[in-house]
Amino acid sequence: xxxxxxxxxxxxxxxxxxxxxxxxxxxxxxxxxxxxxxxxxxxxxxxxxxxxxxxxxxxxxxxxxxxxxxxxxxxxxxxxxxxxxxxxxxxxxxxxxxxxxxxxxxxxxxxxxxxxxxxxxxxxxxxxxxxxxxxxxxxxxxxxxxxxxxxxxxxxxxxxxxxxxxxxxxxxxxxxxxxxxxxxxxxxxxxxxxxxxxxxxxxxxxxxxxxxxxxxxxxxxxxxxxxxxxxxxxxxxxxxxxxxxxxxxxxxxxxxxxxxxxxxxxxxxxxxxxxxxx
Amino acid sequence: xxxxxxxxxxxxxxxxxxxxxxxxxxxxxxxxxxxxxxxxxxxxxxxxxxxxxxxxxxxxxxxxxxxxxxxxxxxxxxxxxxxxxxxxxxxxxxxxxxxxxxxxxxxxxxxxxxxxxxxxxxxxxxxxxxxxxxxxxxxxxxxxxxxxxxxxxxxxxxxxxxxxxxxxxxxxxxxxxxxxxxxxxxxxxxxxxxxxxxxxxxxxxxxxxxxxxxxxxxxxxxxxxxxxxxxxxxxxxxxxxxxxxxxxxxxxxxxxxxxxxxxxxxxxxxxxxxxxxxxxxxxxxxxxxxxxxxxxxxxxxxxxxxxxxxxxxxxxxxxxxxxxxxx
Numbered sequence: 001x002x003x004x005x006x007x008x009x010x011x012x013x014x015x016x017x018x019x020x021x022x023x024x025x026x027x028x029x030x031x032x033x034x035x036x037x038x039x040x041x042x043x044x045x046x047x048x049x050x051x052x053x054x055x056x057x058x059x060x061x062x063x064x065x066x067x068x069x070x071x072x073x074x075x076x077x078x079x080x081x082x083x084x085x086x087x088x089x090x091x092x093x094x095x096x097x098x099x100x101x102x103x104x105x106x107x108x109x110x111x112x113x114x115x116x117x118x119x120x121x122x123x124x125x126x127x128x129x130x131x132x133x134x135x136x137x138x139x140x141x142x143x144x145x146x147x148x149x150x151x152x153x154x155x156x157x158x159x160x161x162x163x164x165x166x167x168x169x170x171x172x173x174x175x176x177x178x179x180x181x182x183x184x185x186x187x188x189x190x191x192x193x194x195x196x197x198x199x200x201x202x203x204x205x206x207x208x209x210x211x212x213x214x215x216x217x218x219x220x221x222x223x224x225x226x227x228x229x230x231x232x233x234x235x236x237x238x239x240x241x242x243x244x245x246x247x248x249x250x251x252x253x254x255x256x257x258x259x260x261x262x263x264x265x266x267x268x269x270x271x272x273x274x275x276x277x278x
Numbered sequence: 279x280x281x282x283x284x285x286x287x288x289x290x291x292x293x294x295x296x297x298x299x300x301x302x303x304x305x306x307x308x309x310x311x312x313x314x315x316x317x318x319x320x321x322x323x324x325x326x327x328x329x330x331x332x333x334x335x336x337x338x339x340x341x342x343x344x345x346x347x348x349x350x351x352x353x354x355x356x357x358x359x360x361x362x363x364x365x366x367x368x369x370x371x372x373x374x375x376x377x378x379x380x381x382x383x384x385x386x387x388x389x390x391x392x393x394x395x396x397x398x399x400x401x402x403x404x405x406x407x408x409x410x411x412x413x414x415x416x417x418x419x420x421x422x423x424x425x426x427x428x429x430x431x432x433x434x435x436x437x438x439x440x441x442x443x444x445x446x447x448x449x450x451x452x453x454x455x456x457x458x459x460x461x462x463x464x465x466x467x468x469x470x471x472x473x474x475x476x477x478x479x480x481x482x483x484x485x486x487x488x489x490x491x492x493x494x495x496x497x498x499x500x501x502x503x504x505x506x507x508x509x510x511x512x513x514x515x516x517x518x519x520x521x522x523x524x525x526x527x528x529x530x531x532x533x534x535x536x537x538x539x540x541x542x543x544x545x546x547x548x549x550x551x552x553x554x555x556x557x558x559x560x561x562x563x564x565x566x567x568x569x570x571x572x573x574x575x576x577x578x579x580x581x582x583x584x585x586x587x588x589x590x591x592x593x594x595x596x597x598x599x600x601x602x603x604x605x
Contacts, residue, residue, distance in 0.1 A: 118296030123543025251424030
C-alpha cells in the first residue's frame with residue numbers, strides 16, 4: 001500500500017529521485033524511439049561507415065554506415081521490452097510459488113525451496129544461455145529464459161514476507177469467518193506482503209537489461225537487423241581499433257539504465273524500511 | 279556441528295539430482311528432432327540416424343534418463359559431436375584456465391575491496407567515502423563485458439601495456455615449470471595475459487564486496503564492545519583493525535565465497551571477450567554449435583562445482599560463527 005509517508009520519504013531520497021529520473025527518460029526514449037531517432041535504424045550508407053561522432057551523426061556510425069544514436073534509441077525499446085516482460089514473468093512465477101510455500105508451509109514449502117536451491121546452483125547467465133540455445137535465439141526466447149532464471153529472488157522474498165504477515169490478527173479473523181485458504185492468502189495476506197517485491201523488481205529490471213545485453217553480445221539474443229545494446233557493443237568489439245566510439249556508447253547506455261534501476265531500487269528499499277539506511 | 283553438516287549435506291543431494299534433471303529435460307525440449315537441428319536441411323537420413331544413435335535418442339525417454347543419470351554419476355557425458363573427444367576430457371582440459379581466472383579474480387577482489395570498504399567506513403561521509411561509494415555503485419551497474427571492452431581499449435590499444443587476448447603460457451603451467459627450470463619471465467608473461475580478464479571478472483565483485491565491507495564495518499563500529507575498546511584508550515588503528523574488522527569480516531567471507539558462482543557465470547562472457555581458452559568459452563562455442571553433449575556436461579559440471587563451493591562456504595561459516603551452528 002503506497003502511503004503518503006512512503007512517497008514523501010521516496011522523494012526525499014536523492015538516489016531514488018536521480019534513479020527515477022533516469023528510468024523515466026529511458027522509458028520515454030524507448031516509447032518514442034521512432035520519433036526521436038534522427039535516422040531509420042537500419043538505413044545503410046556504405047560511404048558513411050565508421051564516422052566518428054559529428055553533427056550529422058551525434059554518436060557516429062557503424063560498419064554499415066548506420067546511425068548509432070538511432071540504433072541505441074531503438075535498442076532501448078528492445079531492452080526494456082525484454083526486461084519488463086521477463087521481470088513480469090519471473091515475478092508471477094515467484095509470487096505464486098513463494099506465496100504457496102510461505103502460507104501452506106510443510107511439504108509444499110520444502111519442495112518449492114528445494115527447487116529454488118536447484119535453480120540457484122546455476123550461474124544465471126549460464127542457465128539463460130542454455131535455455132536460449134534450446135529455444136533458438138530471439139527476443140522471445142531471451143524473455144522466457146530470463147523469466148525462468150530470475151523467479152527465485154521473488155519466491156524467496158514473498159515467502160519470508162508471507163511468513164511475517166501470516167501471524168497477523170486480520171488473517172486469523174479471515175479464517176475464523178470461514179474463508180478458505182486461497183481466499184485468505186490471495187485476498188488478505190498477499191496484497192500486504194507484496195511491498196518488498198517492488199525493490200526486487202526494480203533491481204531485477206537492471207539485471208534483466210544487463211543479461212539481455214550479455215546474451216545479445218554473445219550473439220545469442222535479439223537477432224539482426226533488430227538492434228540491441230549488446231549486439232551493437234559486439235560489433236564495436238570487432239572494430240575496436242577503427243571505431244572505439246562504437247562500443248563506448250551502447251555500453252554507457254546499458255550502465256546508465258542499470259544505474260537508474262539500482263538507485264531507484266535502493267531508494268524504494270529505504271522508503272519501505274527506514275531502518276536499513278546504512 | 280556434525281548434525282548441521284549432515285543436514286546441509288543431505289540438502290546437497292537433491293540439488294545435484296535437480297541440476298541433472300533440469301539439464302536433461304531442457305536439452306530434450308529442443309523443438310523438432312535434434313539430429314535434424316544439428317545437421318540442417320542438407321543432412322541425409324543416414325546421418326540423422328547416426329546422430330540419433332550417437333545421442334542415444336532412439337530409446338524411450340525414461341531409459342535415456344536412466345542411462346544419462348548412471349553415466350553422469352560416473353562423470354561420463356558422452357562425446358562432443360563436433361570435436362570428437364569425450365566431454366569429460368574437454369571439460370578437464372579447460373578447467374585450469376578458468377580456475378586460474380577465478381582465483382586471480384578472487385584475489386583481486388579481496389585485495390582491492392577490503393581496504394576500499396574499510397576506508398569508506400572509517401572515513402564515512404567524507405569525500406573518500408563518497409568516491410568509494412560512487413565507484414561501488416558504478417561497478418554494480420556496469421556490465422562486465424563493457425568493462426572488458428573498455429579495458430582492452432585503454433590498456434591494450436591505447437597504452438599498449440597489456441595483451442588483449444589469449445592465455446600464454448598460463449599461470450599454472452608457468453608456476454609449475456619453475457620447479458623444472460622454467461623462468462620467472464614466463465610467470466610474468468602469464469600474469470600479464472591474465473590481468474585484464476581477471477580484473478574484468480572481478481570488477482563487479484569488487485564493487486559488491488566493498489559496499490558490503492563498508493556497511494558491515496559501519497554496523498560493527500557502532501556496537502558497544504567497540505565503544506568499550508575505545509574508552510579503554512586503545513589506539514583507533516587497533517580498534518578498527520583488530521576489534522571491529524574481524525567481526526565485520528564474517529558476512530564478507532560468505533559473500534566472497536558465494537561469488538564463485540557469479541565468477542563462473544562471468545567467465546562465460548570474459549573468456550569470450552579475451553579469447554581465453556577456458557570452460558566459459560567451451561560452453562559458448564558448444565551453445566552456438568548446438569553441441570548438446572558438451573552443453574549438458576559442462577553446464578552440469580559448473581552447476582555442481584558451484585554447489586560444492588557454496589556447501590563448503592556454508593560449512594566454514596558455521597565453523598566460524600557459532601550462531602549458525604546452534605540457531
